[in-house]
Structure formats: structure tokens, C-alpha cells
Amino acid sequence: MDILGVGIPELIFILLIAMMVFGPRRLPEIASQIGQYVRKFRMMSQTVQAEWQQQIKGAAALKEEASRLLPPSTKDLTAEIKNQVADTMNIDNLLKPKVNPDKEKTPEMDKIDVIKEKTDE
Numbered sequence: 001m002d003i004l005g006v007g008i009p010e011l012i013f014i015l016l017i018a019m020m021v022f023g024p025r026r027l028p029e030i031a032s033q034i035g036q037y038v039r040k041f042r043m044m045s046q047t048v049q050a051e052w053q054q055q056i057k058g059a060a061a062l063k064e065e066a067s068r069l070l071p072p073s074t075k076d077l078t079a080e081i082k083n084q085v086a087d088t089m090n091i092d093n094l095l096k097p098k099v100n101p102d103k104e105k106t107p108e109m110d111k112i113d114v115i116k117e118k119t120d121e
Contacts, residue, residue, distance in 0.1 A: 006014070019027055
């Protein structure tokens with residue numbers, strides 16, 4: 001059994017020195033004071049632990065609320081932009097006048113038509 005790196009033989013040695021310094025009459029009084037200090041220290045450490053747990057819970061709740069209020073991630077935004085661009089392109093295609101490519105006149109087609117007309121005559 002080690003307490004802060006102090007084994008049984010070292011603990012007995014420390015108690016013998018304390019008995020010689022303080023005497024056998026004051027040793028129980030000093031031991032009870034040490035016990036009270038240890039008890040107070042434990043209570044304070046439990047209080048600190050409870051406060052930390054409360055702060056951690058508060059931070060988790062704040063994080064959850066912030067995640068609901070913040071805009072979506074860049075991945076979601078990228079997908080949304082792509083969808084809007086695709087929708088816009090579909091609308092553009094719907095708004096274009098439908099032209100039959102056979103009837104559409106281009107300079108190249110004009111030349112072909114002129115050649116066909118001359119050959120038909």
C-alpha cells in the first residue's frame with residue numbers, strides 16, 4: 001500500500017519522528033486536526049468536481065443550441081448551390097424557344113441550301 005509514494009515502513013518512521021517531536025500526548029490531537037483538514041479537502045474537491053460537471057453540461061447545451069442556430073456546413077451549402085444551379089439550368093432550358101435544327105438557318109446551311117437549289121434547277 002503506497003500513499004503518495006510512501007510505503008508502510010516510511011509511514012512508521014514518520015510516525016516515530018512525529019511522536020518524538022510532539023510527544024505522545026499531543027499526537028492524537030494533531031492526528032484529529034489532520035483528519036479534519038483531509039475531510040475539508042475532500043469536501044472542497046467534491047464541490048469543485050460538481051461545479052465542473054455543471055459547467056460541462058452547460059457547455060454541451062450551449063453547443064447544441066449553437067449548432068441549431070448556426071448555418072449548415074459547407075458540404076450542405078455546396079450541395080444546395082449545386083441543386084440551385086441545376087434548377088436554374090433546367091428553367092433556362094424550358095424558357096428557350098424550341099427550334100427545329102432542320103429549319104434553323106445558319107450561314108453554313110444557307111450555302112448548302114443555295115447549292116441544293118442550284119442543283120435542283
